[in-house]
Amino acid sequence: MTKFLYVYHGSGKIPATEAERHEMMKAWDAWFASLGADVLDTGNPVGMSKTVMPGGKVENNGGVNPTGGYSIIEAKDIDDAARKAKSCPILAAGNANIEIAPILDMRTMTAG
Template sequence: MAKFLYVYHGSGKMPETEAEKKEVMDAWTGWFGSLGAAVVDGGNPVGMSKTVLPGGKVENNGGSNPTGGYSIIEAKDIDDAASKAKGCPILSAPNCSIEIAPIIEMSM
């Protein structure tokens, strides 16, 4: 099995109440549970980013494609990885998406 990086783009409204937080966590826990052993690293949300451009210029623009978080999932190929992503809770939020890329193992 190959490993794939899921990069979650966009972000919905952050939960404010304990009930909302529980609902969000239950959705993610349920989805990860449905993936079983395919979840290599459930990942984490990330904060606002900066972009470092050639020449060292830094833009505080939230990133050229704002990232909300990441996970690492095992799948037989990129099509299988895309199929596994379809049940992700982030896809229920407006303007959110998942970018999927194979992780290329490098030996050092």
Template structure:
């Protein structure tokens, strides 16, 4: 099995009420539960990014496609990884998506 990086993109807003937080946590826990042992690292949400450009210029604009978080998932191939991503709770939010990339093991 290969490992894949899921990068969650979009402007999903963090929940503000206890009920919203519980609903979000339950959605992610349920999805990870369905994926089972394929979840290598459930990851975490991430904060606003900065981009370091060639020449050292730093842009503080959140990036061209803001990252909301990441996970590492094991799958047979990228098509299997894409199928697994279809149940991601991030996809229920407007203007959000999951980018999938194979992790290439360079050290072994």
């Protein structure tokens, strides 16, 4: 099994009411429960980021595709990780996506 980083992009809207936030968390909790032990770190939402460009220029817009949060999931391969991501509640909003990348262990990598 390999560890995968899920980076959530888009939406970024936190529900306005306590009841809406509760419903949102129920959906996320149910999704994480459906993945079981494959959830290594449920992660967290993140605030607006800054991007440091070559030469030191800093952009305050969060980049081209602002990050909304992250999770770390275990899967057989990237296709399995993508399959697991398809039922993530963030996708229900219709204006969000999930970037998936394998987490590489630098200690076990060798020079090619």
